Amino acid sequence: MIATAVAATAEHTASSGMPQFEPSVFGHQIFWSIASFFILLYLLKTHVLPAIEKVLDARGNKIRSDLENAEQSRRLAEKAAIDTQKQLNAARRMAEQTIEEARLESARYREMARESLSQELAKKKSVALAEIETAKQKAMTELHHVAVDIAMLATEKLIAKNMTKTETNKMVQEAIAAIQEHKGQVH
C-alpha cells in the first residue's frame, strides 16, 4: 500500500514536473540553438539582407536623384525668373527710353512746326504787307490821277468861265472835297 502510494506520488511528481528542467535534453538544444542561429544568420546575410538593402538603396538613390532633379529644376526656375525679371527691367528701361526719345522728338517736331508756322506766317504777313503797300501805291496813283483830272477839269472850267476869286476858291474847295471823298472810297 505504502509502496503504491510512493509510486503514485512519484508518478504524479514526474507528470506535473516541468519537462524543461530535464538535464538530459540540454546538450543537444544548446548546440542546435547556437547552430540554428548561425544557420539563419548565414541564410539572412546571403539571401535576405542584401536583397532588402538593394531595394532600400535603390529607393534611396531614386529619392536622392529626384530631389537633386527637383533642386536643379528649382534653380533653373529661379534663374529663369531672374532672367525674365532682367528682361522685364530691360524692356521697361527701353520703353522709358523710347517714350523719352519720343517725347523729345515730338517736342522737337512741335518746335520745328511752330518755327515753320511762324516763318510761314511771317512770310504771309510780309506778302500781305507788300500787297497792301502795292494796293496803297496803286490807290495813291489812282488818286493822283483823279486829282489831276479834277484839277484839269477845274482849270478848264476856270479858264472857260473866267471866274471870280470867290468862285475860284469855291471850286477849289469843291475839288478838294471831291478828292477827300475819293480818298475815303479808296480806303
Added chain:
Amino acid sequence: MSSTVTSTDVTNHAIAAVAPKMDPLHHFLVTKQVDVSFLGLLDISISNSVLWMWIAIALVMIFFRLAFKNPTTVPGRMQSLGELGYLFIHGIVTEIIGDKGRPFFPYIFTLFYFILFCNLAGLIPGSFTVTSQLIVTATFSMSIVAFSFVYGFYLHGSHYLKFFVPSGVPVLLMPLMVPIEIISFLARPVSLAVRLFANMTAGHTMLAVMFFYVITLPWWGAWLPFGFTVVFTGVEIFIGFIQAYIFTILTCVYINDSIHMH
C-alpha cells in the same frame, strides 16, 4: 491494515483510468527523434525542439523570400511588410547603439526573427514552442551577456571594470554598491532567459488547460473556455511579438553598455 477492495473502488479506478488526464506541460516535453552524438562527447540529437527551430528558420526565410520575390521601388504589401520588419530592427539598433551598432545589425536582426518565429510557430496546434525551453533562452541570453562582457574588455581593457563602479556615489558606499552592480550584471542573463521562457510557458500552459476544458466539458459548458482560447491566442501572438522585441531591445542595451559604458 487490511486492504479490502470493494466494487466501488474498482469502478472509480476504472473511470479514473479511462478519463482524460490534464497534463498541460506535456506540450513542453522534448523528445529525441534521432539520437546522435559527436564522438560520444557532444550531443547533437534531433528532437522535436530542434525540428521546430528549423521550421522557424524555414518560416523566416519563406516570409522574406516571398516579401522580396520581385522587389520593386514602389513596394507591394508583402514587400512593405518585409521592409517594415527590416527598418524596425534597424531603427532599434540605430536608436540604442548608434552608428557603432551597424556591425551587430545582422546578428540582432537574426535574433529577433528567430525568437519571433519560434514564439509564433509554437501557437500552431500540435507544434512545439522552442522558446518555452529555458535552456534555449538561457543559451541565447548567456551568449549575449558573455559577448557584451568580453567585447567591453576588448574595447576598454581594464577600464571596463569601472562599469561596476557607479559614478557619483560616495566612497563609503562603494563596498555596498559594487557588489550590487555585479549581482545586477550577473542577473542579466537570468532575467533575460527567464522572462522569455516564463512568458511562453505560462501562455501555452494556460492555453493547454483551456483546451483541456474545451474537450472535456459538455458542449454547453465548453463555449466559455473555447472563447477564452480564441481571445488568448490573439494575446499570445501579441506576447510573442512583445517578448521578441524586449529580448532584442535588451540585447542592444547590453551591447551598448559594453561600447559606451553608461
